[in-house]
Amino acid sequence: MSKSENPYKPPRWADNLLKRFCSSELTEEILGDLHERYALKVQKVGERKAKQQYVGEVWAFIRLANFKRNNSDYYSPQFTDMLVYYLKIAGKNIFRNKVFSGFSIFGLGLGIAAVLYILIYLDFELNFDHFHEKADRVYRIETPSVQTHEKEIEVNWRSTPANLASYFQEDYPGIEAFVRVYQYWQQESIELQFENNEVAESAIYATDADLLKVFSIDVFEGNTKTALIGPDKIIISKSLAKRIFGDQDPIAKIINSNLINESLGKNQSFLVTGVFQDIPKNSNIQAEAFISAESDPHLSDYYFNEFNVNTYVLLNEKADVENLAASFSSIYDKYLNADREPVLVRANHALVPLTAIHFNETGGETYMYIFSGVAILLLLIAGISYVNMVTAQASKKALEVGIRKVMGSHRTELVKQFLTESFLFTFLAMVFGVLLLFVSMDGLNQMLGLQLGLSQFWQWSVLLGMLAILIFIGFIGGSYPAFFLSAFKPAAVMKGKLVKNVPFRKVLVGVQFAIVIFVLTCTGMIYDQLQFLRKKDLGFSKDQLVMLSLPSDYEADKWEVFKNEVLQNQFVEAAATASFIPGGGNMRRGPVSAEGESGEVQKISYIGRFDYDFLKTMDINLVSGRNFSTEFPADVTESAIVNEQFVKDYDLGNALGKKVRFGSKDNPKFFEVVGVVKDFHQSSLHSAIEPQMFLFRNSDMLALKIKQDVSAGMEVIEKHWAEIFPNTTFEYRFLDDALQRAYEADQVRGKVFFTLSIITIIISFMGLFGLASYLSKQRIKEVGIRKVLGASVGDLVVMMSRDFVLLVLIAALPAFITAWNIVNIWLENFAFRTEMNYLLFGLVLLFTLLLTFSITALHALQTAHLNPAKTLKYE
Amino acid sequence: MLLRGTFSFGTYLLYENRRYTINLILNIDIFLMRRSDLGEFEEVVLLTVAVLSPEAYSVAVAEELEEQLGRMITTGAVHAALQRLEKKGFLTSKMGEATQERGGRRKRLFSITVAGSRMVHEVREVRNRLWGRIGPDTLPEFNMG
Structure with missing residues (x-):
């Protein structure tokens, strides 16, 4: 007798509720009781009232004694009962294929370590000064x-x-x-x-x-x-x-x-x-x-x-x-x-x-976004690489699925099994990644000039981030076998027919190539700019130049004594004093007006001071006019030298002989322009060359141009120093080093991208390696037949690598465009940028292609060299 | 009573070698009611089973009690009492036949065990002894309505 013949049907939802909560062995009698009682009630008090009372009846049955439970009489398995078993099988699978597991855990661990480092860095930056209670x-x-x-x-x-x-x-x-x-x-x-x-x-x-x-x-x-x-x-x-x-x-x-x-x-x-x-x-x-x-x-x-x-x-x-x-x-x-x-x-x-x-x-949100983006990219590439590795194992997995299904596994159980395996895998990779991070923390800090500590690791935000990574990678890594493979028909799978989801895999590999090319291009462009910064002609010579500061308890005149002293020895070619370090960005700025200037607004100029020998020492050329000279005693108080930009900005035309003043034009004190120097950079290449005005004065910086052997020269100079400035420490800086300091942050970024590109390449090509090995195994029979029909090894290699090479080419364009745009954001920090090096794109592409080809060709060669007689033997 | 947490989705309650999966915390008192004496409601249910035997099952008992006691009795309450009585060993049960009203589901028929029989007899004797010892005119008069 079926349920539908019952003339009195109680509300459905109440039944469902009961079914959900009640032990399955009790549902029959309880539901039966309820329905019978309901039928009786309908006859006695009418359908409406019966329905109302029915809710109460159902509620009365919802009690702990009726709840679902496991007891010895009626045992129904829970997910957790299987968990231990799932873990056991997962562990066995991992150990069975040590090479595959090792590669995957290494690649994934590397990615996770890098992401964690970035996470700690972000946490460090975002919590700056947060430890102060108020x-x-x-x-x-x-x-x-x-x-x-x-x-x-x-x-x-x-x-x-x-x-x-x-x-x-x-x-x-x-x-x-x-x-x-x-x-x-x-x-x-x-x-x-x-x-x-x-x-x-x-x-x-x-x-x-x-x-x-x-x-x-x-x-x-x-x-x-x-x-x-x-x-x-x-x-x-x-x-x-x-x-x-x-x-x-x-x-x-x-x-x-x-x-x-x-x-x-x-x-x-x-x-x-x-x-x-x-x-x-x-x-x-x-x-x-x-x-x-x-x-x-x-x-x-x-x-x-x-x-x-x-x-x-x-x-x-x-x-x-x-x-x-x-x-x-x-x-x-x-x-x-x-x-x-x-x-x-x-x-x-x-x-x-x-x-x-x-x-x-520190640049605020932009860099935070860039670093978060980098972390996401890394995670993505680690995930894709891992999925590729897993996919490479698909044929083995498919067989496993077939046999499990034959033995009576439900699909949901297979899904759980594969997800467990994937989570275990990710967990192991994470443990490896954390260990790797612990080991390499100091090295990374040193290289990147950061001061992150392991103490920053044990924080909620970082630990939550780890959990998120675990879930993300564990899920995407496990979802391929869990949701695609588990749907296979056992009979088909065991015969060796695999459902091929080629487009899906191609997209993954394509994305991976795009990321690799993107990171490589960024690294290349940043490297180009850093080289440019190093090589750019600043308008003065910065090699073999040593800068000294006047000790605080001496007057600048003391330099004269020191200068004369050091110029005696063979190591010093020239010496000059100045109030600033050329290119060092420490020149003062102030309002300056000039006779015959155009415009109403008060203009600002850099103001520096140097002595007679400065231009000679620094190799700065005069465009017109003359240098300060002892022949003109008035130079000391009345003359000024300006740069080309000054002439241009103040619109002076012929500047020589014009009067310049501090502040407004009403200032009675003026200086006469006696010379115009060729533009040189007053600060780092982040900023443009601005108007500069120079007056004569002995100042507290001393620049020494060293000849020949620098270290021997410095020893001699130190001796002179000790004579003239007793009881002070001899501190000096090489100009080129000092100037590079302005680009420290940029160099760090360069290093970040360099490290990143290496990690990206390792991770992604590891995945590619796995995938290529899988694909070549898949095609063993095809290759065998082709060989029998007369294909050469070369043909076969080309045939098997073609797909990947094509993917690289397709991925290159969007990657180049993104990299170009992103790096340009960074380049906007510089007033002076390197010219676009189009060769770079070609090099990156060539490098990626070569690497891809060599990896795929390696596997293709292996397969192509197999004896067709052996590969075709089994069916 | 031992609470055991696992890293999975539920929590087990281990009680007398049985594992209860806790989904909702409700009616916890069920654990505290395992005593060998007879509750008042249980006594009435037990007697009704005897009356209705061999056709005693929860709906019939509930209907009968509703008639006798003149108030609404839910099947659930009766069912719970029957379960408890069976656990205490006063009742035994087997599955009976299915009917149309039950949507083709079988019912669980209860009958009294020897222990149950002894229990009702003991209860009756206690009551009789007490009745016998009530002096005349002790109970105030009223009209049985």
């Missing part, structure tokens, strides 16, 4: 523009005047605390001396006592409240303490320094009042020591003229950030005394959140 309320006061009596000038300084902060607490209740972080000394590093131990350290800052209130700097020895109150106090980092004091307790010890206290006429020394844990690497404030601001002998003299301190403020929770920043300029209206500061009228300030500072300074 980070969300801390802001840096910056100065986007200043107002002089004449006009508003955009300056984008990150600093403020030192005395600004002191007005805060009186006028702004919204500010809880402020901290100035600055250096009141000129030298690059300070020498700290304790007993006989002398240590040079550059990361030292003067700061206010509230530093420890605003920033989470962990002072573990000493009193946090009083450590920075009063003059001549210092707190030092744990590692600096170790360098200075070794194992001694640093607290209450006195450190001598080479800072001169001019008013007292002696060196400053500091009392150690605290030791703090080293500041995490992802912080803007990278200091090894802080000196109390009251140690600064000039602290009370600062006026609004010098913008030399970084000011951080801690705001109230309720503070209105926008309005607060805007209202800062009223400080100038209120306190600025025009007699004391004639130029500045007002400065406009902005509040930049502490956590956004690093993000803004």
